[in-house]
Amino acid sequence: MTSSWQADRTFTTSIAMQDRLHELVPGGAHTYARGSDQYPEGMAPVVARGEGAHVQDVDGNWYVEYGMGLRSVTLGHAYAPVVEAVTDAARSGVNFSRPSVWELRAAEEFLSQVSGADMVKFAKNGSDATTASVKLARAATGRDLVAVCRTHPFFSTDDWFIGTTEMDAGIPDSQRALTVGFEYNDLGSLERLLAEHPGRIACVLLEAATGTAEPAPGFLEGVRSLADRDGFVLVFDEIITGMRWSRHGAQGLYGVTPDLSTWGKALGNGFAVSALAGKRELMELGGLRTDSARTFLLSTTNGPEATGLAAYLAVAQAYRERDAVAIMEERGRRLADGANAAAAALGIGDHFAVIGRPSCQVFVTRDHQGRPSQEFRTLFLQEMLQRGVLGQSFVISAAHTEDDVDRTVEAVGEALTLYVKALHAGSTAGLLRGRPVAPALRKFAAPRRIPDPGGA
Incomplete structure (x- = not known):
């Protein structure tokens, strides 16, 4: 450089x-x-x-970069051990008609890393894993509502969440009505939500922490207690916190175990791999060892392809080494x-x-x-x-x-x-080269331009 x-x-x-x-x-x-x-x-x-x-x-032009692939790169771009692991895996083929050894190796490694989980299923993006957690919670509880933390900006590209944002075009009202919200670090707001919708909330979904908000003392523990009392499924979105807060996730750092958790981003240092993990009695609803009606959980052609799982294994090894x-x-x-x-x-x-x-x-x-x-x-x-x-x-x-x-x-x-x-x-007029930046999730495409100080 x-x-x-x-x-x-x-x-x-x-x-x-x-x-x-x-x-x-x-x-x-x-x-x-x-x-x-x-x-x-x-x-x-x-x-x-x-x-x-x-x-x-x-x-x-060279730059020092921040954001690092939307938070997905923690070890650096083109990190040699990960690249080499991916290359070696690709030489033996990447996608087969049966499970590969990479699936077993990655599952064993992941479950040793996330001690509160009994089973894991891999995919390619966080949205698929998180939507699968919602489906699993609904199947397990027989309930229809999803409660999400309002102050956490993003959970999934799917209708159940995107319908709650500014970019709700194309989402039926019936889908939007099934997602309700509560406030982070406000246990009372969640208790009120449960009282307003008795016996209807299938899962409570939140990030245990964000870059700008740590859990207040007792908050996560309180949510865990409410889940045990009410019967909803507690889901932690570890898409960002996993591998950035701790290799064991935010759940490992704060000592509160969810029923399900979803992982992605830094799991593969930028390579495409995500995961849904959790309690056996929930995860098996999407498997073959159940007497219940089967849940179509995650069934993806590319979820188990070898290079993504090899990338994860190399990342896990790098985290063990330093x-x-x-x-x-x-x-x-x-x-x-x-x-x-x-x-x-x-x-x-x-x-x-x-x-x-x-x-x-x-x-x-x-x-x-x-x-x-x-x-x-x-x-x-x-x-x-x-x-x-x-x-x-x-x-x-x-x-x-x-x-x-x-x-x-x-x-x-x-x-x-x-x-x-x-x-x-009192203004940026005359100092900007053009229009200002705009929020990524907004209703209309055209960003507002700064008026020319000359009135043109």
């Missing part, structure tokens, strides 16, 4: 490729969070390759401390801050009135991109070095000097 900040970087080829992607792929990307609308206009790099904590775009979570937390604290010190030195600590769990941090951007601001977020992203830092967040990996972090902190300090100028002016 080049050591230069490349302050004169251009995006000509990325712009052309992004335009072509919009012609061929709805939204111009295969994940809404990867869309060009999430980046400053004309500054959405198309990536050519990655190496450790760095990526290079098609214009030849404490990747501890490295991410140490580097994350260094980044947050440096960035927040830069903001404080400029007198804008109330307007810009890096917050959250050190292994899964975000930055907060507020305008001159202290309100969360997409315009000020865009300005910060714009200036960071120009200085060689790519990321919608500061989600880190174990591949980030102290030098990467220190360079990032330097870039933050420089970017915030323009941020200060906008705060003093």
